[in-house]
Amino acid sequence: MKIIVINGFNSFIGNxxxxxxxxxxxxxxxxEDINNIQKLKLFTRKNNFDYFIHFAALSRLKCDTxxxxxxxxxxxxxxxxxxxxxxxxxxxxxxxxxxxxxxxNSKKKLTENSKKKPxxxxxxxxxxxxxxxxxxxEKYCILRLFxxxxxxxxxxxxxxxxxxxxxxxELIQLTKSIRDFIHINxxxxxxxFFVKKELYGEFNVGSGQGMFLTSIVKMISSITKIKxxxxxxxxxxxxxxxxxxxRKVGYTFKINKIRKINLNS
Numbered sequence: 001m002k003i004i005v006i007n008g009f010n011s012f013i014g015n016x017x018x019x020x021x022x023x024x025x026x027x028x029x030x031x032e033d034i035n036n037i038q039k040l041k042l043f044t045r046k047n048n049f050d051y052f053i054h055f056a057a058l059s060r061l062k063c064d065t066x067x068x069x070x071x072x073x074x075x076x077x078x079x080x081x082x083x084x085x086x087x088x089x090x091x092x093x094x095x096x097x098x099x100x101x102x103x104x105n106s107k108k109k110l111t112e113n114s115k116k117k118p119x120x121x122x123x124x125x126x127x128x129x130x131x132x133x134x135x136x137x138e139k140y141c142i143l144r145l146f147x148x149x150x151x152x153x154x155x156x157x158x159x160x161x162x163x164x165x166x167x168x169x170e171l172i173q174l175t176k177s178i179r180d181f182i183h184i185n186x187x188x189x190x191x192x193f194f195v196k197k198e199l200y201g202e203f204n205v206g207s208g209q210g211m212f213l214t215s216i217v218k219m220i221s222s223i224t225k226i227k228x229x230x231x232x233x234x235x236x237x238x239x240x241x242x243x244x245x246x247r248k249v250g251y252t253f254k255i256n257k258i259r260k261i262n263l264n265s
Contacts, residue, residue, distance in 0.1 A: 008055030206241025
């Protein structure tokens, strides 16, 4: 049985992964502050493990409000972890949960080699972390997640936020944006696939399908039977994953396109 260490285990994705696969793998929750490298050194002296999955990060909103803390947590901590892992005799596989926010908008589906042009501090630090990882560690896997959704998702994500605004009869301002949404169940299956197959490199994790944000709001309105108040801003952009590289390495399971939104999340 593989032994996996995860940080950020209270995050939406980290917690979902733990609950789903805690019986299949021995999963150790790293509970210390990721900025405290001495605690990690002590942990690695006491525990042997095959994989380290780096879920921990501050959200985009928190990065906007506390830039110093965001840089420390979302980038500098990763550098310390990687530098320490390079001193170990047996180096664990390292899975970094990155984001589609490293990319520039594109009319075409985004491949792993598409132009990188983050427009937020959150995205910039994800890209900085990726670059450091690629230059300084061999056994790395970068998973660039597109828009994740699912039950019990935190309120600051797009779909829960839209549900709240519709329920409160708030005006929703949206651009003509198209995004790629992937369900949390698909995301954690893909993470498990990379652990099982021991694959490394950088990969897009999305559905490969785009949806207008306005269409999702209308879907929520239809389900709740509450009319939404939408103001369309005349600006359009698109972020859709090309997942051919994921398919090429053998991931053959169906990735569901968003159809119905769980109203209990």
